[in-house]
Amino acid sequence: MPALINPSILSADFANLERDLGKISTADYAHVDVMDNHFVPNLTLGLPVFERLAQVSPVPLDAHLMIEDPDRWAPQYAEAGAASVTFHAEAASAPVRLARELRRLGARAGVALRPATPVEPYLDLLSEVDLILVMTVEPGFGGQSFIEGTLPKIRRARQAVSEAGLDVWIQVDGGVSRSTIERAADAGANVFVAGSAVYGADDVPAEIAALRELAGAHVH
Ligand code: DX5
Ligand code: ZN
Numbered sequence: 001m002p003a004l005i006n007p008s009i010l011s012a013d014f015a016n017l018e019r020d021l022g023k024i025s026t027a028d029y030a031h032v033d034v035m036d037n038h039f040v041p042n043l044t045l046g047l048p049v050f051e052r053l054a055q056v057s058p059v060p061l062d063a064h065l066m067i068e069d070p071d072r073w074a075p076q077y078a079e080a081g082a083a084s085v086t087f088h089a090e091a092a093s094a095p096v097r098l099a100r101e102l103r104r105l106g107a108r109a110g111v112a113l114r115p116a117t118p119v120e121p122y123l124d125l126l127s128e129v130d131l132i133l134v135m136t137v138e139p140g141f142g143g144q145s146f147i148e149g150t151l152p153k154i155r156r157a158r159q160a161v162s163e164a165g166l167d168v169w170i171q172v173d174g175g176v177s178r179s180t181i182e183r184a185a186d187a188g189a190n191v192f193v194a195g196s197a198v199y200g201a202d203d204v205p206a207e208i209a210a211l212r213e214l215a216g217a218h219v220h
Contacts, residue, residue: 003191
């Protein structure tokens, strides 16, 4: 399984999003954090901005919806052209119905878990989703440090996916950098979101390549 690197544009210059998407043209996806100031204590961007990003991005978009009522809003991100749409398990009222709707619209469906949300109650959903996002920081802000205590959950998620014989990706998001990416990959993650590590680098393509190489040696 290849290691996928999805830089988060939360750490890009919001006055120059098109230019900053251009900087990550060697990435696998651009990770777009949608926050509504209710599910998390921060506000970023919504559908009108996302629709334009989908039109100008050189790489497919990976939408991470940190919003309440994703049952109502998430399908519109798939319709806007997101390649992948991830909603939070804690916020969805009908996750199976929502995941099916996202797939029907042609997107990969993802379910995200806050650091303190266990994966076990969601294992029955595995065949309905394409991705599990294990948050490795509390969602809401970039630049926080990686919570090591999430590693066992990544391991349990990977084990459940392997046992079920499914091709479900495991994504990690938060505090991912050269110093943490190998441990996340060892635990079973294969998709890596990095905001400050990528956009804070002097040479963005070199940072993407370095992260991909470090992770690639540990993804199994
Ligand atoms: C946080 C967001 C992340 C954020 C990660 O809630 O979901 O995608 O951009 O930022 P870093 O990589 O700086 O921790
Ligand atoms: Zn995110």
